[in-house]
Each structure stands twice: as C-alpha cells, then as structure tokens.
Amino acid sequence: MLNKIRKTALLALGLMAIVSCTKEIDDLKPINQATADSVFEDPAAYRSFLAKIYAGIAVSGQQGPAGNPDIAGLDEGFSNYLRLYWYLTELTTDEALIGWNDGTIKDLHYQNWTAGNEFIGTMYSRVAYQISLCNEFIRQTTDDKLDSRGVDADLRAEIQTYRAEARFMRALSYYHALDMWRTFPFATDADPVGATLPPQGSAQQIFDYIESELLAIDGDLVGARQNEYARADKAAAWMLLAKLYLNAEVYVGTNRYNDARLQVEKVINSNYTLEPVYGNLFLADNDQSNEIIFPIAFDGLYTQAYGGMTFMVHAPVGGDMSPAAFGINGGWAGVRTTSTFVEKFPGMANSSDMREQFFTQGQSLEINDVSNFQDGYAVAKFKNVDRNGNPGSDPSGDFPDTDFPMFRLADAYLMYAEANLRGGGGDINTAVGYINQLRERAYGNSSANISAGNLTLDFILNERARELHWECHRRTDLVRFNQFTSNGVWPWKGNVPSGTTTASFRDLFPLPTSDLSANPNLQQNPGY
C-alpha cells in the first residue's frame, strides 16, 4: 500500500515538474519597454536619451502635454521644471505675484513658506531628478559600455559631445540647487542607481564640482553658435560659469568677479548680436534671434506641456486682455506684478522705455486682493505670435511655439558691467557701452544713455529688472544685492499689503521634510 502511495506521489510530482515554469519566470521580459541592455542596440537611443535631458526642463513627462509624468507627488502640470523654477525665482520677488488657490502657492510671494511647501519640495525633486537623468546618461556612455556594445567611431565621437552636454546640463541643475538651497544631496555618475543614500554636499563642494565640470567639458563642447539649435555649446558653459563666479561671494564667500568677467568676455566675443526689437525676443519665432545663447525650446505641436512657456504665456493673461493678441485660446488670469516693479520704469506704465509692457486697462496699480487678477498691472511679455502677428503652430491655441531665453547676450552685457563695478577688472567704458546698447534698443535712440558716473550697483540691479524681468533672474539678483529678505520691501511681501521685510534665513529655501525623512544624511538649512 505504502509503495503504491509513494509511486503515485512520485508520478504526480513528476507531472508537476514538467509544468514547472521557473525558466519561464526568468525569461519574462517587458514588452515595448526596453531594458538598459537592449535599448542601446538602436544607435538613435543615445540621441533620444540626450533629448530627454533637455526636454526634462521643458516638458513634464513622456506624454505631451500630460499623462506619463517624470515626477510624482504634485499635479503634473505644476511639476514641470521651468514652471517651478519660474515660481521660485519670480513669485518670491517684486516682479510677480499670483492669485490662485493652489495649495501653498501664495506663500511664495508672502515669503512665509515652510519645509512642507509642495512647490519648493517638487522643484527640489525636479532638480535631483534632472541630475539623476544626466548621471545615468554618463554612466551608460562610458568607454567600457560603448566598447561592450561595439559602438563605431563616428557615433562614438558624437556621443563624446553628448556626454559633455549631459555634464553641462547636470552642472546647470547643480547650479540651480546651489542657488536655491546651497546644500543639496550630492550624487554623481560614480554612484550606482538606488544603492546609496546621497551625502549632503556643502555649498563649497557643489560650487567646486560645478566649476570643475564646466572647465573639464570645455574641450568637448561644440564651439559657440556652432551646435544645432537648442543644444548647449561652449558659450552656454561659459555663461553658466560666469554666473557661478558672479555669485561666488554669496554662495561660498569668495570673491571671483575677475573670473566672472573673463568668462563673460568669452561669451561677448562670440558674435552674438542684440535682437533689434526687444519684444521680438519673447515671441513664437524667437528661435530666429541671434541674441539667445541658450534657449529652452518649446513647440505647439511637438513639445507640449502645461508648464514652461504654456504657463508663461497663459497665466499672465486675464481681465480685459485679448487672448487672441497673445496667440492663445484663453488666459489663466493668475500672474501680475507689483507697483514696486512698475516704478522701476520712469513714467511707469507710460514709460518711453519699450521694455515696459504693462497692460493697465481695467487693472489697478495697487493690490488690495491678491486673488483678484485685476489688482496689479498685467505684464504682456511672452506671446505665442510671431513678429508679423501670426499665431503659433497649435491651432487649438493651447501650446505656444515660444522658446524660453535662459541665457542671452543682454544678460552677459549686464554681468560684464556688474563684474567690473564689483572690482572684477575689465573696462568701465566698455561696460557703459554695453549698457547703452541695451538702452538704445529700449528707447529707440540715445536719449536715455548713461555715463560712467551713472553706472552704480543700484542702477545695475534696476536695469537687470527692466531688461530681464520674468526671465528667472530676479530672486538670484535680489539675494546677491542683499535685497531679498531682511532688506527690500514690496507689496504683499511678508503677507502684508504694503510689504515688510522677512528673516534673512529665507535667502535659502528649506530642504523638503519628505527628503529629510527619506535620507538620514541630511541636515535642514538654518532657520527652518
């Protein structure tokens, strides 16, 4: 009897072994989703991966305008890099405020944010994500990897340039991290994915890293103005290095104005020219401009997002403004500016300075109710129409063609002048000449030209606002001039209608509490 049981059991177990499927499990592979091993069998994958790194600033995920986000934890439309960067660098200043009720968004202008602020937290995640993307690209394109995949010489040479651009993009995001938080989780391509808790990089460490990276890639980047449109070249790296040096005193307490001036000079000597008409820099065909050194490219049909330029064109339109004049189907009625900024233009809303583009009809100068779009002047800067007034390519009027000018020549001129004033060498008359080029463009003549005597740091700060407002420079400028928190007052700063100063620890943003919980290596910034 027992024997029979044994036999039967063996038979049955044998049957089970036949249908066993351990191998099937081992062999189960994703469909329509390549792994790192297989994806680079297609040589075009390297270029597509690099495109993702650039697109990481412009769009929110793998489905335009939304649907497959890069970042979790915040509405996808809000989670876009450039939109959040604009929030943190503009809404926190005198240049802009917003009327919406989205979470803690108003705290940005009130300067009373906490470490739980989701916009600061998601920007932090975005920056870290962008760095991770670049790290992965660099990991996947080492000589060893390329050898193992048998990549041919031509493609290899191209990949060498891609790698340099990925390192530039990583340096750019580390620069944003340094500017906004000073300390940041520090991870490079040397760290394997998912296996480590990144240590907290000090400001000095991150500063040094950005500097060394930008210097190291100079040889591999394509020469200034020689690369395909929207890809970074040597001039973009020089510009970033110049910005790093110009702010070095604030970031790490070291005076590097001379280095800043040297880098800016290289940019200025690279044959960029000022766009003759200021307003054309912000239109749907601004990719034609020879002033823009490094853009973030958008397209109404092929590069769609609810952040980036879609936000920058739609959100400031409301009240009596005509959406059609902006080449869009409707305004989002959110963003306006404060009287403090309006007053930077002589004659305010009726200034002869053509950089003044306020829309005042139905709008009041002063802001009683932050939520009311018609409290505060509107700013008609970014538009989805070309210089002939034709709307962009998206017939629905949702997504603009307008590109974002992240670095442009006017900024370089202003930086040269500032570096010179701060003792960075160079020539004061050259500096005055650069400034007057900007002012002649702004006034259409030389009536508002300045002399060396007029060129003061205060003038520079105000001129930067007039020239570069709403282009993500203001917060950095105010911090560098020590006017962001404990000095400097504008309406609704500190959540008071007339404005008040705030504590200077807010010159830095807090590290998000979620990351403090996830990573024991991190210490919160002081004050938070």
Place this chain on the structure above:
Amino acid sequence: MKTFLNSLLLMALLFPSILLSQSTVSGTVTEAASTLPVPGVNVIIKGTSKGTTTDFDGKYSINVNNGDVLVFSYVGYATQEVAFNGQTTLNITLAEDTAKLDEVVVIGYGTTTVKDATGSLEKIDSETFNKGAIVSPENLLAGKSAGVRITSSSGSPGSGAEIRIRNGGSISANNNPLIVLDGVPLYGDANNGNIINSINPNEIESYTILKDASATAIYGSRATAGVIIITTKKGRTNSPLKVEYDLQISTGKLTDKVDVLSADQFRQYIIDNGGNENLLGSAHTDWQDQIYEAAEGGIHNVTLTKGFKNSSIRVNYNLANQNGILLTSQYRRNALNLNYEHRLLDDHLKVNVSSKGSFVDNHFADEGAIGSALFFDPTQPVQGNYGGYFEFEDEDGVRNLAPRNPVSLLLLRDNRQRAKRNISNIQLDYKFHFLPELRFNVNAGFDYEEYDGRYFTDPTAGFNNLNDGQFAAQGTYNGINKNRLLDLYLNYKKDLSSILTNIDITAGHSYQRFYRVGKARNLNTSTGNFDPVVPPSPFQLILESYFGRANFTLANKYIFTATYRSDISSRFSKDNRVGNFPSAGFSWLTSDEDFLKDSNTFSNLKVRLSWGITGQQDIGGSFAYLGVYSPGDIGSQYQFGNQFVPTLRPEGYNESLKWEEATTYNVGLDYGLFGDKVSGSIDLYYRKNKDILQFAPVPAGSNLENFLDQNIGETVSRGIEVGVNFSPVKNENFTWDISTNFTLSDVEIKKLSLNDTPGSIGTLTGPTLSGGVGNKIQINTVGYEPNAFYVFKQVYDSDGHPLEGVYVDLNGDNVINDSDKYRYQSPTPDAFFGFTSSMSYKNLDFSFTLRGSLGNYMYNNFKSANGYGQAILNQVGNQHYGNGSTDVLNTGFVNNQQFSDLYVENASFMKMDNISIGYNVPFDKMKFRASLTAQNVFTITKYSGLDPEIASGVDNNVYPKPRTFVLGLNFTY
C-alpha cells in the same frame, strides 16, 4: 478496510438474533418546510458501500436486512439514520441542517467542514445574501460578516465596492482581498476594486471568507488582505428538469441633494458682497434637478437545471439592465453561465466544466457634470447657443476657463464601452482505483476579457470650444486582460480509527500567468488625424507555487492543521523571487469533552488558535525591480536644430523589492448554546505587517524617480470580531433568525521611512482635493493610523462660530504655518456592525439588514472647496460667478480654508441597507414567489454631506447612491 472489519464484526454479533433475511423497503423523501419530494438523496446502508439515491419524485427502493441502519443524507439537510425493522414503507422528512457543523466549506485547494476548520473562516450562502436588485456581487455580502467591510462609494450603475477584510494593513499596496472564483484566482487591481462585476450574483452559491493566516496562508503571497472564495451554483445528479425565471424590476431615485445656494440666495449673495449683478442671468435653475433622473432597472434570470444518473447540467442566462440616476449613465450585462458535471469510472472520476461568459455594455456619463452642477451659476438657463446649451461667453466665443454647462457635458458626449469576458475552468477529480483515499485534482482555467470603447462629442458643444479648422474630441480605447491557471494537487484522506486519528493531506503545484494591456487613441483636434501612439507596455506576471496542507484530527476532538506555500513571482528580481508562507492552526472541540458532552447550555464549543505568515506582492507595475526605458510620444519631443527628436526616459527601479510580510495570530471561539439556538464565533487577532510595500519618496539624487515602490514600513493591526446568530422562534409555521456581527479594529503605523524621528511628519496621502491643484488632506505618520487627516485646529468665537484663518498655534512659535497641523481622526471606523433579521410565517417572509459604522470621519471637500466667498466671487477673468455651498452663509469665510479641521466631520452612521417582504405561492407543480424590496432605505448620521460612506474619506463630487425599490418575481417549474 477497518470499516469493513467493523461491519463484519457487527454482522457477526447480530447474526444469532436476527435471521439473515433480505427484504425490500421503499418510500418517499420529502422536505420538511415545503413538503415537496427531494430527488437525489443518498440512501446508504450504514457501514457498507451499498446504497441508492432517490428518483425524480423523491422515491427510493432498496434491499435491506433486518437490523440494517439506513442513512439518508443530502447536502444542506440534517442526515437521518433509521433502523430497519421489517417496515415495507419508510417515508422520510428531511429538515434543514441548522447545526451546520457538518456543512462542507470550500477552502483553498479543497474542502473541509465547519467542525474541522481550525482557521477563522466564514461561509455565507445565498440564503443570507442581501436582498434587492444587486448588480455587483460583493454587495451581497455587505454587513454579513464580522471583520469584513464592504463600502460602495459610488452609485454609478455596475460600480463595485471596496472590500476590506481586517483592514488590509498595507499602505500603498493592494488592500483588496484575493478573490477566487470556482478555483480561479482573479486579478485584483489596486486601482480597480470592481473585478467581479461581470459575474452574475444570482449564480453565486456561497462565499467563503478566509480571515486568519491558518485559512489564508495557502494562498501565500496574495493572502495578507484576506481571501474570498466564490462558489457558483451547479446542477444535481438525478434531478428533474427545473426551469426558473427570476425578474427584478427596480426604480431608483436620488435620496437628497447637496446644499448649494438657490438662484435667489445666490443673487443676494453676489449683491451683498459687491459683485456685479449684470453678470447674472435671470433663470432659476436647479442644476442638480437637471442632471439626475429616476433610474429604472431590470434583472432577468432564466435558469435550467437537469440531473441525470451520472451527470448534471445547469444553464443560466442573465440580462441585467441598470440605468444610473445621472443622465445617460447605463450598465447592461448579458451573461451566460454553464456548468456541467459528469461522474465517470464508477464515480472515481468527477469532471466539472464551468463557463461564465458575459457582455458588459457601459454607457459612461461624464461624472464631471456632478461637480459642475453644484458649481454652475443657478441664475443661468439650461438652454443656449452651444449645441442647444447655455455657456459663458466672451468676444471669442465660449469663455475658456469658465465651467461648462453640466447638462451639455452629459448629453453632448457619447462614451460607450463593451467588455467581453469569459471565465472558464475544467476540474478533474480522480479517486485512485487501487487507493480511493487518494485523489488527484486538476483545475485548468482562464479568465479572458476584451474591452472596446469609443467616445464622440458634439462639435457644437461648448466644452469642445472649437476654433476654425479644429475637430471635435473623439477617441477609442481598448484592451485585453487575461490570466490562465493550472493547479494540480494530491489529497490523501484516511480515517485511522485504530489510533483514533483522521489524516487529510494535500500537496500541489500552481501556475498562473497574467497579462493586461490597454491603449487609447485620441483624435488630434488640430489635424483631424489619429496620431501614432506609443505601443503600450503590458502588465505581465507569472506566479508559480508549491503548496501543502496537513490536517490531523485526534480522537475527533483535537485538530491540527499546518499549511505551507512557496511562491515564485516574476515581480521581483532573481534573488528575492521566492517567498515562503507557513501557517499552523489548532482547534479543540471542547464540547465533545466528557465534561461538556451532556451540557444543556453548550451544544457546541470549539477553541481555535492559529499563527501564520502571509504575503503581499501586488503593487505597481510588473518590472519594478528592473531598469527599463520608456519612449516618449509625439507631443513630448525636443527640438535639436530643425528636427524634433523623440525622447527616451530611463525609469527608476528598486532591485531589492520583495514581498510584504504579515504575521497573524488569531484566537477564536465557535459556540452554540441551548441546542444551537444561539450560535456564532468570537475572534481576536493581532497582525504585524513588515517590509510594507510603499510608493514612497526616494532619497533625492539616489534614483531615477522621486517616488518608488519600496519595502519600508511596519503596521500593527488588532481586532475583535463577534458573530451571533440567534433563532428566537423556530416552528413549523414561524421562524425568526437574527444574525449580527460586531467588529472592533485598529491599525497603527509603526515604521514609515528609513529615518523616522520623533519629529518626522510622514507622507501625505489620499486623493487630491478640489480647490487648488495637488493638495492632499491625509497623511501617514508613525504612531498614528493610516490616512489620518492632517489639518489645522480651528479656533471658534464665544458663539461657536469658526474664526476665519484663526488656528491654534500648536507648536507655540507664534507663527501659523505647516508645522501647526495635527493629525485628526481617519476614515477607518473604530467599530462596525451588521444586523440581519429574517422572519417567515408560513409562506410569507420578511427580512431587513442594518449596517453601521462608528468612529469613521470624512473630509467634506465640497464645503471646503466651495464654502467661502472667493470660491463664488473670484472666478478667472471676473466675467462670471460660481455657485457655492450654503456653508458659506454659516461660516462667512472669504478665503479658502481647506486645511481647517472644521471640514473633518464625524461620519459614523447606521444604514438600513434593505428591507424585503416576500410571498411564496406553493402550487403543486410550480413555485411562484413575489417580493418587494427597498434598498438604501435610510441613513442615520451626523455627517452633513450626502453620504457618510465613501471609502477614501474625502467627499468630493461622488456619484450619489440612489434609493431603490424593487419588485421581484420568481417562477420555478
């Protein structure tokens, strides 16, 4: 063999007194209650394998010897033994088995009896199901079992409910129980609780709910959230052709409306608050009246059953047609169920084939209309210029950011889906010829579903807002969900009476493979073309398992059960792929001990103890451990020069992802008092979930995502579950059964992140609120229950009115910011109960089910997002206004105060789920039954919203559940 010896012995003993004389006895077996003959009753001479079964008329005839004992047995009825003393006729009346101790219960890979079970499990059969026009099967169970919560949040026709057995205990992994339909485990989706709505509730014979680890651990990696085994109805051998037609006609109505300002109140509010009256219309529109209607439904079931000598067949056709109360929403199910059973090889081989096919047609209404109806200006008319409907306009046509006419959202859009599904399996059960104690069981099955949907919109509709050259939105979507299964097991059952031991051992192997894919194509409204879509990446999962169970019963009193399962899942990397899940259980039939045997009080007493480890692996995608690359679509490309380059994104991954593990301890007591007049069970459990699968923040910079599936966290769950069944009256004419259950439970998070410090805030969770983008109101924090509301403490004036924007400075730093929020209650109830009463007097019956919940809280998101002045007055562009909650008149709030604890309300409730009255007309050859049922009869609650029962705990534009009246007619021939 032993039995044979025994009977030989018995016969030898009897031989001298009675002459060995064969005679024939015959008779009719009838049912006590209905007095109808019962076909298919087993009639066996005790101690032998000799026997027969009753024929179609309940008649039998058998050759017997004097002194033989005849055993009459039939499933669901008390077995009767009658000694033969020379009678020629023996008529037997079978009574329903009330003790139910010998009732067979289907468990994982086998069956047991109530008496032999060591785990905490509960069988709920069709008699105790909820009454009414029930479309989705899980609603049959609401309020019927302790520890089981069934929450249907939506009144959308055909929508399912969230099922929680012992609260689940996981954080972001699937907390839905595993559902096993006739031996086929169905795919449970964390985001889609409605996996069984294609199954016809009429065809469900019973549910077995497995609660503790001794019962569930045989399902290993999918068992932590509990298991529900569904057994469908089958035919019976030797039974006459039975034809049954069952009809339920229902009509449903909205129970109540959300309190919004009326047109007059609204106008006054605008005037009083300095608004521009010129922007208002002159109509008086109650938008809620405009979007809801009475909903009719009809459920038809036609069933044929017939039993032959060795086989039986059951065929059921079901048409369920249910309109929703929201205009245009409709659900229709056409289902055909077949079951065929055949016994071959002298009853040694049993073959059962079961097939459940269905066509489910849905017409989906745009549920955005529900919120829009609350928000839309009540002074504006319904009719207007855009497809016949009013819309807010500006000089360019429809105002871009104004709300859309709720009626147009419903009537100018057409969104239909058909899902075709078949769940079939064939089960072979072979008793070895040379060793009948050993069975070999094979179950091969599949679940295959295809769905196809498409939507069209009217080009003139305001919500399309078309510019010249643009096309109206339309699109298609479709997908396939399939799983296939092969289970093999051996079962050896032997009564070793010499050592007073029964053994029952099972060992087997299981293979199941899942595949799910879906894609959508939307018209590019700019070009009028369908853009190419990125080929979808399907979900794939293979689960291979070895399992075993050993059951030893000593002296008919001490029962030991051990189970073991080893699961191999393709979800995890090679190193983490295998998970082992043991359990052990012990039960002691105390009432069979000498000291209780003759007790008048305790008719049954059983003590149960169990321990076991179960798993949870259902989270996210199929390859979360593997780094993959996702291509971008046409709209997410990036410009390099004159070319747009498609992007390629590396996805984050977690190589060390593995099972979530739960260890459960259970102490239980099954009792029957006073001849089982009162019976039930009491269970206490303690469960610790560790390595909890969480979609949690990743340390910034360490991975290619900011959130990833990770094994971080621990929770502890505890609970007490009490079930009481009471039969106050039971006689020939009148029976009254009361069944109640009561549950106390809680869950606490013990660990949440790598770096839990006393000051750790935790992780925000739950649905995104309306009223601002991306805001969440719930949080998971160590030391608290999951999904706690994270809010500011509202300050009130001396009259008890809330002071706008004034909150308690909880940390005392003189600044009110995020760090002053606190955790206040949660949506999970502290206690819940069900109460069912069933009475029958002669042919009349009356029953009702009450269900309640205590200590569950709800965030009233409608009030928080629409109950302040700016929500009404400050609309984008200032060219229109939005309606608001009447709460604005109470609070007077001007600005959004959505994080105030004012909006977290006690949502404890008691609901009359259904009341039913029925009458059976006993014709001779036919049965006829008529019934009237009211569903969702009333709710007693302090909660100010429409319905205190919403699973997420956030009340925001939920499809309201109607009150339904049902007429039921049933003909059985």
